[in-house]
Amino acid sequence: MATADDFHEAVPLADLEESGRELTSVDGVPIALFHHEGEVRAVNNRCPHMGFPLVEGTVDDGILTCHWHHARFELSCGDTFDPWADDVQTYPVEVRDGTVYVNPNPVRELPPEEHWADRLETGLEENLRLVVAKSTIGLLDAGVDYREPTARTLEFGTKYRDAGWGRGLTVLGCMANVIDDLEERDRKRALYTGVRYVANDCAGETPNFDQPSLSTDDVGFDRLKSWFRDCVELRDADGAERCLRTAVESGRSEAELAEMVFAAATDHPYLSAGHVLDFANTAFETLEHVGAEHTADALASLVEPLVTADRSNEQSAWRQPVDLVALLEDVYGGDVTETNGLEELAREGDRGSWSPPADFQATLLGDDPEAIVDALADAVRAGATTEDLAAEVAHAAATRVAQFGTGNEFGDWDTVHHTFTYANAVQGATRRTDAIELYRAVFDAAVSVYLDRFLNTPPARVPEPGEDTGRDPDAIREDLLETFDADGEVNRAGRLVGEFFDCGGDPAALKRTLGHGLLREDADFHTLQNVEAAFRRFDLVEERRSEGEKREGVDLDRRRRIPLIATARYMAAHFPTRREAEQTFSIATRLGRGERIHE
Structure with missing residues (x-):
């Protein structure tokens, strides 16, 4: 019977004294x-770690120990001695006339959003995957916008990793970029994925100590940009950070900040296999989700990757058997850090008036580096903007992935992937600033596409529009997910995506399917990047289609298919995995719902 004050009859006190422990259910709460x-104590019977029944645990010296993973809890308050386990919920008890009464709805100290925000911090600090899963699920279930935990995680990742922006923060940004394309439950998976990558990236790392901005606001933008580039060139991280923080503090616009960062990121070609520029672009994209107040720390975290980057102009592949760097220097105007030659070319044309020649993609995908460089230079001279050219090179890079021959070594998937994500990031950068230096990024990406040519020998066949019709698009999506359950279904995955388009399927549904297939796996850094880049490439082409844009030599209907075909093939090459992260997510979900895990 329930009392008027929310206490419910539980068990006779005598029975509890004799057994030492009893299990009851009050209003469905075990x-x-x-x-x-x-003393009489009451706790939720489900261990907050993995749901094992605590009534089967041991109580000694005021400590309740779960027998499953030996998590320990202070019995009177439920606080854990082991942060990986979480605190267990306790309940008020009263003894009346020899009967124990329990209140199953105690007043909680913190509202859910604050409780889970605290647990998120613990999960990040201790690199606790289950705690991260429970906290991200709990936050979104409490109605917290994904941007808030993303901002908290960004702040943590920039503070506790002296090595700066890395894979963890890149995954966080990628997941924020695709979250609107996902089903509701997969949005929780995406946030969980981003947070756990950051936690793992920061584990055991030295924390970061900020350099202050310069104590002046009198430095002009061009000089500040020059100082920043010089410091990066000399691998002077402290000086570069002070210049960049000064630019932020003095109120420089996003376009100006982007110009500084991307100029330094292109002073040498294809830094660290494209990761540096890709990290920078993702940092700017992440700021769009979390707000400008995080700009200084986010951009400052890019300095270490910039100053420690591998420089492709110092690598033999860019020098032998063809001196590709020399070809670029002839266009740039002296050496790889120059832009004088590009400025002269750009002055000759009417910006925005260029359309790609019919053979432009064939040239970019060809085996003549001089022809590629000349075609790009002619395009700049004819009025092509940085974004015009970036879109063309990004499409060529996506085609390399779509046509990747499965007879190559498995590790070569990453070679075409790096070019693809780099080219995608270059176009993202061009939409943020029209800095002349980004022409260099376009040329560098095109050279990387050229270097990948052998990985399309022979090219895998890409399904052309109109080859397959008549099937239910939903059945095709189910088949696509099944390809990710088996090894070696690379070509079938690409064919299914082509068939889906031919059958009039909704691209948003296809993206949801690809997103689900991605997030149920233990997807590695590159696969997560690849899918996000493919979604972005599709969206950019779709944006042009919706605006009714028509350019000679550009088939937008065919072009929008390529990135999703490419990423489906890439996913199929890397799946299935053990799905350990999904198991953790499933346990966290069931615990949050109060489901029984251990029978």
């Missing part, structure tokens, strides 16, 4: 009652 040291 409650473990303990008689210990003359």
Whole structure:
């Protein structure tokens, strides 16, 4: 019977004193009652770690120990001695006339959004995957916008990793970029994925100590940009950070900040296999989700990757058997850090008036580096903007992935992937600033596309529009997910995506399917990047289609298919995995719902 004050009859006190423990259920809540040291205590019977029944645990010296993973809890308050386990919920008890009463709805100290925000911090600090899963699920279930935990995680990742922006923060940004394309439950998976990558990236790392901005606001933008580039060239991280923070503090626009960063990121070609520029672009994209107040720390975290980057102009592949760097220097105007030659070319044309020649893609995908460089230079001279050319090179890079021959070594998937994500990032950068230096990024990406040519020998066949019709698009999506359950279904995955388009399927549904297929796996850094880049490439082409844009030599209907065909093939090459992260996510979900995990 329930009392008027929300206490419910549970068990006779005598029975509890005799057994030392009893299990009861009040309003559907499983409650473990303990008689210990003359006191009656009540806790939720589900261990907050993995759901094991605590009534089967051991109580000694005021500590309740779960027998499953030996998590320990202070019995009177439920606080854990082991942060990986979470605190267990306790309940008020009263003894009346020889009967124990329990209140299953105690007043909680913190509202859910604050409780889970605190647990998120613990999960990040201790690199606890289950705690991260429970906290991200709990936050979104409490109605918290994904941007808030993303901002908290960004702040943590920039503070506790002296090595700066890396894979973890890149995954966080990628997941924020695709979250609107996903089903509701997969949005929780995406946030969980981003947070756990950051936690893992920061584990055991030295924390970062900021350099202050310069104590002046009198430095002009061009000089500040020059100082920043010089410091990066000399691998002077402290000086570069002070210049960049000064630019932020003095109120420089996003376009100006982007110009500084991307100029330094292109002073040498294809830094660290494209990761540096890709990291920078993702940093700017992440700021769009979390707000400008995080700009200084986010951009400052890019300095270390910039100053420690591998420089492709110092690598033999860019020098032998063809001196590709020399070809670029002839266009740039002296050496790889120059832009004088590009400025002269750009002055000759009417910006925005260029359309790609019919053979432009064939040239970019060809085996003549001089022809590629000349075609790009002619395009700049004819009025092509940085974004015009970036879109063309990004499409060529996506085609390399779509046509990747499965007879190559498995590791070569990453070679075409790096070019693809770099080219995608270059176009993202061109939409943020029209800095002349980004022409260099376009040329560098095109050279990387050229270097990848052998990985399309022979090219895998890409399904052309109109080859397959008549099937239910939903059945095709189910088949696509099944390809990710088996090894080696690379070509079939690409064919299914082509068939889906031919059958009039909704691209948003296809993206949801690809997103689900991605997030149920233990997807590695590159696969997560690849899918996000493919979604972005599709969206950019779709944006042009919706605006009714028509350019000679550009088939937008065919072009929009390529990135999704490419990423489906890439996913199929890397799946299935053990799905350990999904198991953790599933346990966290079931615990949050109060489901029984251990029978």
